[in-house]
Amino acid sequence: MSKIFIIGQVFFVLLLLFTPFFSVIAVEEQNLTPKLKIGLFNLLKPQTIDIQVIGNEVVSLKIVSGNSGQRDFLASLLSPKEVLTLVATTRGITCYLKNSEKQVKQRWLAKSLSISGNNSLQLFVANRLTRQIPAQVSFQLSKNLIQTILSTDKEKAVGIVTASELSAIDNIGPKQALESFKTLSIVIRSYIHHEKARHSKEGYDLCDNTHCLLYLGEEALASNKQQAIIERALVETSKIVIRYENEIVPGYFTACCGGLTALPKEVWTAEHPSSYVFQSIRCNYCQKDRFYQWERTTKTKYLWRALEPILAFQPKETTQLIAKYNQKGVVIGLLVKDRSHLVKISPARFRHLIGQELGWNLVLSNFYQITPKGQQIIFQGKGFGHNLGLCLAGANEQARQGVSFSEILQFYFPNTTLSQIQ
Numbered sequence: 001m002s003k004i005f006i007i008g009q010v011f012f013v014l015l016l017l018f019t020p021f022f023s024v025i026a027v028e029e030q031n032l033t034p035k036l037k038i039g040l041f042n043l044l045k046p047q048t049i050d051i052q053v054i055g056n057e058v059v060s061l062k063i064v065s066g067n068s069g070q071r072d073f074l075a076s077l078l079s080p081k082e083v084l085t086l087v088a089t090t091r092g093i094t095c096y097l098k099n100s101e102k103q104v105k106q107r108w109l110a111k112s113l114s115i116s117g118n119n120s121l122q123l124f125v126a127n128r129l130t131r132q133i134p135a136q137v138s139f140q141l142s143k144n145l146i147q148t149i150l151s152t153d154k155e156k157a158v159g160i161v162t163a164s165e166l167s168a169i170d171n172i173g174p175k176q177a178l179e180s181f182k183t184l185s186i187v188i189r190s191y192i193h194h195e196k197a198r199h200s201k202e203g204y205d206l207c208d209n210t211h212c213l214l215y216l217g218e219e220a221l222a223s224n225k226q227q228a229i230i231e232r233a234l235v236e237t238s239k240i241v242i243r244y245e246n247e248i249v250p251g252y253f254t255a256c257c258g259g260l261t262a263l264p265k266e267v268w269t270a271e272h273p274s275s276y277v278f279q280s281i282r283c284n285y286c287q288k289d290r291f292y293q294w295e296r297t298t299k300t301k302y303l304w305r306a307l308e309p310i311l312a313f314q315p316k317e318t319t320q321l322i323a324k325y326n327q328k329g330v331v332i333g334l335l336v337k338d339r340s341h342l343v344k345i346s347p348a349r350f351r352h353l354i355g356q357e358l359g360w361n362l363v364l365s366n367f368y369q370i371t372p373k374g375q376q377i378i379f380q381g382k383g384f385g386h387n388l389g390l391c392l393a394g395a396n397e398q399a400r401q402g403v404s405f406s407e408i409l410q411f412y413f414p415n416t417t418l419s420q421i422q
Helices: 003-018 020-031 154-165 174-194 218-222 227-236 300-306 347-358 392-400 405-412
Strands: 035-040 048-054 059-067 070-078 083-088 093-098 104-110 112-125 129-142 145-153 240-244 294-299 320-325 331-337 342-345 368-373 376-381 417-420
Touching: 035 129, 035 154, 048 129, 048 145, 059 104, 083 145, 093 112, 093 129, 129 218, 145 154, 154 174, 154 218, 154 227, 174 227, 174 240, 174 392, 174 405, 218 227, 294 300, 300 347, 300 376, 320 368, 331 347, 342 347, 392 405
Parallel strands: none
Antiparallel strands: 035 145, 048 083, 048 112, 059 070, 059 112, 083 093, 093 104, 112 129, 129 145, 240 417, 294 376, 320 331, 331 342, 368 376
């Protein structure tokens, strides 16, 4: 046995003896922090992205180019004073590395690009959207647009999503706010672990908008006035999820349920991917919320324009929009009808088309009535979101009244238990 090997072994033993805390932390970081892949900018689907490094350290770039079916890997660095601009083209992603004066230093044509480092990046999209994210991200071409995939620690993602979904709780004390943030963080963690393969066909786990979870980047947590409370909630609920018969329950939540939570079959046409049987919970805690009841109006011609992708005819003045309801008053289907045409629309498809064209603040839930009035259509409804699972407005009110996070979760997810994931 060599002296070098013996010295190395002695050094390792001393390291374990005198720095046990740091040694354990290092092992945990290496083995117990599975990554979550989040698809960013899913709604926007950018053609151009500008990237800058935050902090004093450089980050590494790995550029994948290809000629005649062969892949070549190029390596480079991005410093804090430089800007990397990505532009989607029909041939690939053109990468421009610029100095502090925005002059191009290098240029590559890439099939894909990955960035890795220990600091953060600032991403600028179309001069209208910024996102601060960890420097572990990849870019690839998808239908002549840039697909951005962030690789991040799941627990860190829980914190940022919690701050993104619930930016602030008003009129509440620190102790009560802690219970509310504990509640939401457990629900979000449960959702992440149950739904983590939702976008597997696209090459990532979850997207960053309300289709999955709202992820607004590191600034969402850093700029939150209740940041310290959120971080404490994360520590005190670390790795805790909702379970039913040893299965993680999908942590669905909605901004405001409008007084009655929905069932999965009222929200989606597809089969619900869980053995947990959701119940329709009567919630009287969200009555003071501004979305408990709402009214929105739009011009009829704008509505028909939004529905053009599914209409094979030109609507007339006599064309009607008719909603079908279940016994609770939830919309379960819609019809566009005139004398010679009949088009069926699912509630989810209807809200998606309306949201894309007229904004996501017009039809807030599937709990609404439709009233034609002259050249306009009036939507009168209750709740905000899909109304399924945890009602955020109701949970916040329960926390104000001194209800604990475990009791709140039992109210919205009856017959479940809480346990830590391994």
